[in-house]
Amino acid sequence: MEEVAALLQGFSVVLTPYNIGLMLIGILLGVIIGVLPGLGGANGVAILLPLTFSMPPSSAIIMLSCIYWGALFGGAITSILFNIPGEPWSVATTFDGHPMAQQGKADAALTAAFTSSFVGAIVAVIVITFLAPLVAKFALRFGPPEFFAVQFLTFASFIGMGRGSPFKTLASMCLGFALASVGLDNVTGQLRMTFDQEFLLNGFKFLVAVIGLFGIGEILASMESGLNFSGARAKISLRAVLETWKQMPRLWITFVRSCIVGCWMGITPGGATPASFMSYGLAKRFSKRGNNFGKGEIEGVVAPETAAHAAGTAALLPMLTLGIPGSPTAAVLLGGLLIWGLQPGPMLFVEQKDFVWGLIASMYLGNLVGLIIVLTCVPLFAAILRIPFSIIAPVILVICAVGAYTVNNAMFDVWMMLAFGAIGYCFNKLGYPLPPLVLALVLGDMAEGSFRQAMLISQGSLTVFFSNWLVGGIMALGLFLLFLPLITWLTTLARPVPQQA
């Protein structure tokens, strides 16, 4: 119970009017940052970092981590309303969130997203509070084979996502892999598929592709369907929040599964983006209403949001205990810690107790404050859809362009975004699914890197993926999920035969 005493001490650090004020400002700034695609948590924190140098370290980190929570919450808003993921981990939220908004249920989708975010984050904070030393050691067991196994599992749990032809899914995924391989090959140190063109050095950045494929593609599709948002019927009342909450308890199993996936991916550190995809894939696979996924199922919002936030929060743990940032935003926060003379790493928990527990306490409070703020704003956000499309579309376009530009500060990315928009539109017309492309683009180079590192270690032997219970277990689970559709298909095929005989 040592942790509880330390945590209470942490609360006493946080609960001053000054710190609570900073918390509110941080959440609001964070939501704004999260809403603007591409600006993202990492850039937002980097821009605001210098403002905090005059504050005491605990207050500064409270404000910065609240910006982080705010950005996590904010990312869901544009995903649901406009099909534009503000952050990479919000991509899976668009799959069901945006159809819900189109059906006039934007407020329900937003409430579900915010509530799930909160649940995911709180569960992860509890894990951090009580298991920090234990899980920190567990993360050390992850070498290249283990990382590849996790990425393989993500792909496997996502397979069969496409509702159309499996060949179209495969084609879409292969295009994603091809795009992911442009740029520097980290294993050989050579440039690949850059054709001596300077603008290709950086490869195709995931966010640029996503803003184009989803955001611009959506605008093009809406223009075709007659310049109106069908979400305009959205009712504006706080009652929707309560009504949505009533539906939550029956989804408890989705919450539990997503929290486990999220915490695990955050700690290992697999990251929030794969966590959200994996959780969505698993929810679709195991839900009774799995066939309805992608058409506006509330479970399809709950699963990725819970996992993404559990992972995003748990990702702060490796940063504090090992000094490795679990996400780009965490990396910028790490820079901040150094300025205040705090060296993240195994000794931080011993040497800087007040700071660490103040931060953990602010995670509890920041999330709670964040939830209250965003929930009260649900009607406001949903009302955005009432603005005529002819006014909102140019605004969205500008925000998308700014977002794409911000990713690398390169004008080329804005052109890329428009090109991806056209591709996204064609994909929709021809019935090619977009999620496999996006998944391959985000996980492709990571998976390739881990696979080749593992091959270097084992000198080319595939047995390395079954060399201990951890990697073997994850791989076996991945293979099982991969072949599950085939097994189900074979059993349904086999069953009628004895009945007829």
Place this chain on the structure above:
Amino acid sequence: MPNPMLRHATLAALLALATSTHASAAWEPTKAVTFVIPAGTGGGADQMARFVQGIVTKHNLMKQPMIVINKAGGAGAEGFLEIKNSPNDPHKLIITLSNLFTTPMGTGTPFSWKDLTPVAMLALDQFVLWVPSDAPYKTAKDYVEAVKAGDDKKFKMGGTGSKQEDQIITVALERQTGNKKFTYIPYQGGGAVAVQLVGKHVDSSVNNPIEAAQQWKAGALRPLCIFDAKRSVYTAKVTADMAWSDIPTCKESGLPVEYQMLRGIFMAGGATADQVKFYVDLFNKVRETAEWKKFMEDGAFNQTYMTGDDYRKWVEAAEKTHYDLMKEANFLAAGR
């Protein structure tokens, strides 16, 4: 009609005033200064650049804001090309890693330090040979003997990137291990390498001090030797019984390998002496702050500081050294 003589005098006075203000108030930035990091977030160069930005902001050392951006594409080529392609723009700075030399040599991307204007060498970053603390090797010699005695490619060396500084050092070490090679495993960043070493997924690393210091302090890693000509000057104890100065040099341990990495500042080509002077003064002020001194000690940096011709000559020599090392390791891109 005004007196022509008087007019002449006023003009002369104005002229005098103009030249005198010019002499006292030298050039200074007229808009935000962009500080480019040719590497990703979280690495050593990123930490240093953001630290500099923090100090400049906190102590109000410059009237205009400093904006830090990462341009890591193509092993840093993206960042260097950005500076190369904005000649005569005095509002852009870049911090270097060894990729100033290794990226053009290894990938054939067309840029060189000669396209840029050298400003100052802030420090030299050290490299240390690390093993997990429960490994049986107490000295660098023990470790090298074990590598010699083991099978070829049995020992795994973790490092940042491919054909960059960590792998160059690894190849240099292989000259001391008979004909036994290391299996070099490239990772994305130095922090990840240190953690992989703690988890024993690799056998050793050549991490920069700042990347591995915390793990050392926590008793997870052991430093074997430092790749510098002289021992570190920092004598404050880091762990219970060791300071940075207690780490023997690799040469002392019978491994004649030396390597340090330039943490230097360049600006775009064609900068005037006035403009360079402004930034040299700025970095002089940064170096005088207490925060900077602590940062240098925490990271056990070699605080060699150079500007002007000394710096230019150092960079010229370093380019030659890298060329030879890369050539010997067979890392040069075709046509180089």
